[in-house]
Amino acid sequence: MRRPKSKEFRKQQRVSEEEEINLLNSWIQFQPPDSGSNPMSLPRLPKNSPVGRLEDNTYSRYAGASRFDQFPLSKKTKDALRESKFVAMTDIQRASLPHALCGRDILGAAKTGSGKTLAFIIPVLEKLYRERWGPEDGVGSIIISPTRELAGQLFDVLKVVGKHHNFSAGLLIGGRKDVDMEKERVNELNILICTPGRLLQHMDETPNFDCSQMQVLVLDEADRILDSGFKKELNAIISQLPKRRQTLLFSATQTKSIQDLARLSLKDPEYLSVHEESVTSTPTLLKQIVMIVPLEQKLDMLWSFIKTHLQSKTLVFLSSCKQVKFVFEAFKKLHPGIPLKCLHGRMKQERRMAIYSEFCEKRSVLFSTDVAARGLDFNKAVDWVVQVDCPENVASYIHRVGRTARYKSDGKSVLFLLPSEIQMLEKLKAAKVPVHFNKPRQELLQPVSSLLASLLAKYPDMQHRAQRAFITYLRSIHIQKDKDIFDVMKLPINEYSASLGLPMTPKIRFLNPKINSKDVSKSILVEPEDSDKETIFEVSRKLDTAAFKDEETENDILQLADTANEGEVKSSEIEEIIPATRVLKKKKLKINVHRPLGTRVVFDDEGHTLPPLARIADTQSGKEMLLDPEKKAEYYRRMRDDLKKADNEDKLIERQRLREKRIKQKMKWKAGNAEEDDQDDISGSEVDETVDRWHKKSKVYFDSDSDEGERNDVTGNAGITTGAVTLEEQEALALKLLNSMHS
Ligand SMILES: Nc1ncnc2c1ncn2[C@@H]1O[C@H](COP(=O)(O)OP(=O)(O)OP(=O)(O)O)[C@@H](O)[C@H]1O
DSSP states (O other): OOOOOSHHHHHHHHHHHHHHHHHHHHHHHHSOOOTTOOGGGSOOOOTTOOOSBOTTSOBOOOTTOOBGGGSOOOHHHHHHHHHTTOOBOOHHHHHHHHHHHTTOOEEEEOOTTSOHHHHHHHHHHHHHHHTTOOGGGOOOEEEEOSSHHHHHHHHHHHHHHTTTSOOOEEEEOTTOSTHHHHHHHGGGOSEEEEOHHHHHHHHHHSTTOOOTTOOEEEEETHHHHHSGGGHHHHHHHHHTSOSSSEEEEEESSOOOOHHHHHHTTOSSOEEEETTTTSSOSSOTTEEEEEEEOOGGGHHHHHHHHHHHOTTSOEEEEOSSHHHHHHHHHHHHHTOOSSOEEEEOTTSOHHHHHHHHHHHHHSOOEEEEOGGGTSSOOOSSOBOEEEESSOOSSHHHHHHHHTTBSOTTOOEEEEEEEOGGGTHHHHHHHHTTOOOEEEEEBGGGOOOOHHHHHHHHHHOHHHHHHHHHHHHHHHHHHHTOSOTTTOOGGGSOHHHHHHHTTOSSOOOOSSOOOOOOTTOTTOEEEEEEOSSSSOEEEEEEOOBOOTTOBOOOSSSSSEEEOSSTTTTOOOGGGOOBOSOOOOOOOOOOOOOOTTSOTTOOOEEOTTSOEEOTTHHHHHHHHHHHHHHOHHHHHHHHHHHHHHHHHHHHHHHHHHHHHHHHHHHHHHHHHHHHHHHHHHHHOOOSHHHHHHHHHHHHHHHHHHHHHHHHHHHHHHHTOTTOOSSOOOHHHHHHHHHHHHHHHHO
16 A cells, blocks of 8 residues: 655645545446346446446446446556456456445355455445545454454455555454554554454453444355354444444355344345356356265275375365364375375464465465365465365355365365265255265275374374374264264264274263164263263264275276266165174162161061061070060160170270370470470470470360260260279279280
8 A cells, every 4th residue: 555755746646536536426326226136137338338427427337337447446446456457347246346335235145256355345445435534534444254364365355456545454363462563553544354353352452442433344254253153252343333334244155144134233235145046056167076985984085085186286174173183294294295284273373374375375285174164265276175074064065165166267176974974965955066976986095094003103192183183073073063964973983093093992071972772773882981970982883885886987086976866875775784782881779669668677587577676686596585575675785784884995995095195295295305405405485385385285185085085974974974084993994905915
């Protein structure tokens, strides 16, 4: 964004800008598109027809125009577009720009790679330009993106198209250290391109952060930003924005939820879904393949794919950071013959950006999470998108495959589906996604599991990575909402673990298996875990791999079936082969609720019931005693007396033992103290205090002992009324002790 060179130049420029703005405003207002219409339906303007103000003081029609130069755009924008070779408009640009220039709210949907970015960047620049927005006006537009990489990419497009304008713009994304610098400058910026979290951080923390005059709000990948993941942030952001603003929402998979849109308080928005009538919802130049790949063969298949596509630029999607890390590190160590890269949300921001740029430039394989699924436009076209793990829904599938076949280029994608995920096909079909079945060429399959096993043995950290990858994959399946497709219970967990090279199946803590009693083919092992409360859960299941057949056509691991039906595998064809091996259940304690409370029933040899304790009495004294009540009473009385006597003797012995112990301690202390007195001649309060404390302490100790004795007396020992014991008693006890020792 260039600066004018002199005062005079600036003055001239102001005058001509003012004239241009007046002309643009008149032109836009002269023949605006009808509200609710799609300008695409209007006839195109002839190529060489005059544009702008016409001789009769009218203006040319811009709704229905197909080239940027036929549009009421500022010279600065037009120059930049021309310099960047943007001449003809894409469908979404033709449909939305006329409405957007009129200041209307827009809900735009168009296929991936169809040029939605320009459809909102241009109106932002034009609005601020026509409002004569300057540095002192602060924030004029906020563009929100769900990911940092996409925000960075939008920023690059803004720099290209807005290069002749004088606006200041800022990229506010998480993971950057210079937040303090941002805080100092953010109020001077005219256009903010940001992720929701960072924007909210500024709204919360930056003193005097002011967007009360903001004119245009843009949500790129609007359905993603409006979904539950960003709900809190977005609500907080919206609450701080002025209600009077223009709002532009764009995505390849647009939200139609009234609730979502209500949160944005749109004013009579224009719904522009340019490819709604299209036969497919994905780019026409995109060739899409689906293969049924059992879980335990996924890595073999991926490895084989990479080895047979060494000249391609490939983007591989996996469902978690841990999987990305493991597969990337492991395959890197196996040197496939093509540079490998990885991208995920846990990486440092600088590294993320560097990887993104490198992948834009060079032929390589990029392993990524869904962080690269939306919006990214890799400069030199991606040849292949490989979805190793099934996306969470059709929208996610569309965005992932949309990283290839962008604008006018072609591209290919392949999705590995587990036999248990076959229902995804129905959903793709219903969403107008044309996929072909493909049969992998078994003879070209290069197994990698044994290589991984030796790798894990050599590098212990890799074993940990493999375990984490294993667990996070299962968790990703477990937490999926669409239970028609994702069922962790159907996965061959042991085989999958082995396929990662792991010697043993790791423990899975998050699963609390609920086993359908009818489903007898599952093999479940549930045991208490040694470390904590969670369980070990292990499922063995083997699935028919009918989709794998040996066939030879191309020198490629993938063999495209001509018809979609040829390789089709129906859910009903999928059989489980291994029956249940063992089921360990926690033993349940059975309680007989019919048993009478408070009674204990004892039976004699003939099966007659006996009263309580009768059985004990019977074994000790014979049946006559049990039958004579007097003898029985006498027996119990004697037993009571014996017990009391024994109890008293025990107490006396214990008391004597404690007393002797205390006397010994006292003697020992006195001897020690006398020595100290001799050595240090310490006199005075300190020693006295110590002795005193000792006395007090011993007294307390003794008293507490007595208390206990007294309590005992009260509860049953009538013969002893205090804790004190006479000398005779002590002597008698000592004698008794000696006798018991000798006997
Ligand atoms: N009018 C145009 N003429 C030529 N190329 C264009 C035009 N508009 C956009 N492009 C190019 O098309 C490619 C895709 O554009 P863009 O990234 O805006 O697509 P998108 O619709 O936003 O895709 P996604 O849905 O994946 O975010 C970019 O490389 C862009 O430079």
